[in-house]
Amino acid sequence: MSYTLIVADVRQGVFGEANLDSLGIASLLGKEVYLVVPEGAYEMNEKMADAVVKVKAAEEVFLNPLNMGNILEQVFGAHGKPGHLVFCHSSSGAESAAYAAGLFGFPVITDVSGYDRERGVFLKSYYSDKIFGEFKAAGDGPCVITVRSGSFRESVLEKSFTARVEAIENVEIAAGRTFIEYVEEEKSDIDITKAEFLLSVGRGVGNQDEIPSYEELAGTLKAVLSGSRPVIDKLWLPKARQVGTSGKTVKPKVYLAMGISGAFQHIAGMKDSDCIIAVNKDAEAPIFQYAHYGIVADIHKVRDKLKEIAKA
Amino acid sequence: MNILVFTKRVAATQEEELRILDEGKTVDLSKVPFKVNDWDNYAIEEAVRIVEKSGGAVTAVSIGDAESDEVLRRAIAMGAKDGLLIETGDALHDPAARSGMIRNFIQKENVPFDVIFTGVQSEDDQFGCVGGILAAILKLPYSSMVVGIDSVEAGHMVVRRELEGGLQERVKISTPCVLSIQSGINEPRYVSIMGIRKASKVERKVFKAGGYSEGADAKIEVVKWTYPPKKGGAMMLSGELDDMCGQLLGILKEKGVYQ
Ligand SMILES: Cc1cc2nc3c(=O)[nH]c(=O)nc-3n(C[C@H](O)[C@H](O)[C@H](O)COP(=O)(O)OP(=O)(O)OC[C@H]3O[C@@H](n4cnc5c(N)ncnc54)[C@H](O)[C@@H]3O)c2cc1C
Numbered sequence: 001m002s003y004t005l006i007v008a009d010v011r012q013g014v015f016g017e018a019n020l021d022s023l024g025i026a027s028l029l030g031k032e033v034y035l036v037v038p039e040g041a042y043e044m045n046e047k048m049a050d051a052v053v054k055v056k057a058a059e060e061v062f063l064n065p066l067n068m069g070n071i072l073e074q075v076f077g078a079h080g081k082p083g084h085l086v087f088c089h090s091s092s093g094a095e096s097a098a099y100a101a102g103l104f105g106f107p108v109i110t111d112v113s114g115y116d117r118e119r120g121v122f123l124k125s126y127y128s129d130k131i132f133g134e135f136k137a138a139g140d141g142p143c144v145i146t147v148r149s150g151s152f153r154e155s156v157l158e159k160s161f162t163a164r165v166e167a168i169e170n171v172e173i174a175a176g177r178t179f180i181e182y183v184e185e186e187k188s189d190i191d192i193t194k195a196e197f198l199l200s201v202g203r204g205v206g207n208q209d210e211i212p213s214y215e216e217l218a219g220t221l222k223a224v225l226s227g228s229r230p231v232i233d234k235l236w237l238p239k240a241r242q243v244g245t246s247g248k249t250v251k252p253k254v255y256l257a258m259g260i261s262g263a264f265q266h267i268a269g270m271k272d273s274d275c276i277i278a279v280n281k282d283a284e285a286p287i288f289q290y291a292h293y294g295i296v297a298d299i300h301k302v303r304d305k306l307k308e309i310a311k312a
Numbered sequence: 313m314n315i316l317v318f319t320k321r322v323a324a325t326q327e328e329e330l331r332i333l334d335e336g337k338t339v340d341l342s343k344v345p346f347k348v349n350d351w352d353n354y355a356i357e358e359a360v361r362i363v364e365k366s367g368g369a370v371t372a373v374s375i376g377d378a379e380s381d382e383v384l385r386r387a388i389a390m391g392a393k394d395g396l397l398i399e400t401g402d403a404l405h406d407p408a409a410r411s412g413m414i415r416n417f418i419q420k421e422n423v424p425f426d427v428i429f430t431g432v433q434s435e436d437d438q439f440g441c442v443g444g445i446l447a448a449i450l451k452l453p454y455s456s457m458v459v460g461i462d463s464v465e466a467g468h469m470v471v472r473r474e475l476e477g478g479l480q481e482r483v484k485i486s487t488p489c490v491l492s493i494q495s496g497i498n499e500p501r502y503v504s505i506m507g508i509r510k511a512s513k514v515e516r517k518v519f520k521a522g523g524y525s526e527g528a529d530a531k532i533e534v535v536k537w538t539y540p541p542k543k544g545g546a547m548m549l550s551g552e553l554d555d556m557c558g559q560l561l562g563i564l565k566e567k568g569v570y571q
């Protein structure tokens with residue numbers, strides 16, 4: 001009998017919300033759900049899976065892709081291979097998913113954000129969300145998938161019973177890679193998560209010389225300036241100003257995005273803002289799907305005009 | 313140290329209107345410009361810096377059609393010693409097929425390396441898988457999301473991996489290994505047209521992909537291409553620039569963030 005195996009993402013003692021998306025797609029897949037977790041004192045709802053496999057290993061051992069092979073072998077040994085092996089599309093989930101797919105020779109489809117039950121196809125983003133592909137694995141599986149955060153949590157079904165608990169007592173620890181320590185982000189005097197109004201700029205600003213004029217606009221509008229990842233990668237703005245999965249999650253009253261395309265790693269960090277306004281010269285930019293208001297125009301022209309009107 | 317870096321030529325679609333043809337069978341890229349995958353640019357820069365500091369050589373490898381020679385020339389202009397093209401006209405969507413081909417190529421051609429770098433992901437397919445699968449099938453340790461290489465020692469490296477929300481982890485990884493390099497790890501050097509022209513004088517080697525496809529079949533298939541599922545969608549402001557900006561300021565006032 002086939003089942004769906006979910007590998008949980010537990011980081012710094014927290015069973016992350018992104019696991020709900022793995023549980024959601026597992027409900028849609030319709031088979032028994034086994035959830036593998038590192039043993040720990042964190043909270044989780046044990047009614048969301050049929051069985052929970054608790055691995056007696058430190059979180060860092062569990063999240064190391066080199067150790068995942070042995071953990072999975074033990075699960076397969078006890079229950080056979082699953083139909084689907086589900087990970088979060090997170091830093092560690094995506095890492096372990098690819099490595100496990102390679103180790104076991106399983107097909108892999110990542111960043112899945114939709115599933116068509118009738119046709120058995122997974123929806124995956126291509127070209128920064130401008131096109132999607134419907135993907136299918138050859139054969140009956142097993143197939144590895146990673147799920148995009150926020151895509152499936154509404155499909156989670158709570159069961160009427162608490163999951164059976166199984167244990168993996170010993171994990172063979174690989175010598176090739178070992179955890180040393182966590183490194184926290186440097187403290188900054190600006191906290192963009194506290195701002196009521198964020199003016200956020202993306203790669204569309206073009207070059208560093210343009211940044212001061214957006215700082216000026218932010219000053220005129222009494223907004224705080226933030227940015228998408230490329231702007232921070234290029235050191236045009238400090239890291240503390242980055243919005244997105246690998247930056248900050250913000251919920252201002254108004255989020256004004258200028259020259260940002262709307263990649264999901266960015267959207268995940270700002271989609272709960274009260275009001276999102278996007279300015280982009282590309283009418284098909286994905287960000288317009290998430291914004292409340294949109295302007296199709298050159299951001300530099302909009303910048304100059306806003307300054308002009310605001311000063312008048 | 314010899315570093316093998318993978319670099320892909322991708323469609324720059326950010327500002328393009330993309331059309332699907334043949335009832336979902338193809339995406340029309342005929343009018344779209346192409347460029348080097350952003351993440352690979354960071355990977356090449358990182359490799360070149362290591363070699364500049366402690367010796368060795370960088371070899372850039374690309375799988376793709378003849379046009380992919382362009383990203384190899386670019387890598388050479390940045391400081392790579394060699395450029396190798398595994399030539400194929402087919403779009404290999406499956407990352408497992410690409411990783412399998414790379415493994416076969418490395419083994420068959422005895423390509424020497426101490427470390428392999430890939431980018432975290434391809435901009436076009438966003439799989440983020442080739443490095444991880446390759447590491448597993450070569451039986452090498454792996455780390456993705458590398459945002460810092462703190463030290464390179466005999467037999468191991470200490471690297472920083474990016475996690476979520478600004479957190480990082482520092483890990484020790486033994487060499488040889490595969491690392492997937494995250495954007496922002498460095499500031500890639502500027503490459504001039506002159507530099508690329510000069511790099512053209514360095515010979516690039518071309519290998520036919522057919523010789524490396526054994527056991528590297530595609531395990532997944534694209535059934536159909538579709539347009540993005542529609543979400544709520546924005547209310548689009550219209551009119552002249554003046555009008556639109558006036559409306560925008562009106563919204564800011566209504567939301568109480570601007571007087
Ligand atoms: C593991 C991982 C973590 C990540 N974390 C984050 C994160 O935390 N935050 C984040 O933002 N990204 C993150 N990313 C990157 C993300 O995938 C995208 O690459 C990034 O968000 C794109 O930024 P952008 O929209 O500014 O640039 P692009 O996607 O290049 O878009 C630029 C936009 O500007 C428009 N434009 C250009 N010129 C003009 C003009 N003159 N006027 C008007 N519009 C113009 C274009 O039409 C385009 O839509 C992450 C990626 C990975 C793999």
Ligand SMILES: Nc1ncnc2c1ncn2[C@@H]1O[C@H](COP(=O)(O)O)[C@@H](O)[C@H]1O
Pocket residue numbers: 318319320321349351352373374375376407410429430431432433434435437438439440441442443
């Ligand atoms: N066709 C290719 N040629 C060269 N390198 C590639 C190719 N496809 C993927 N890669 C490498 O693998 C990384 C991850 O790709 P992907 O798994 O497609 O997201 C890229 O950043 C490249 O370094």
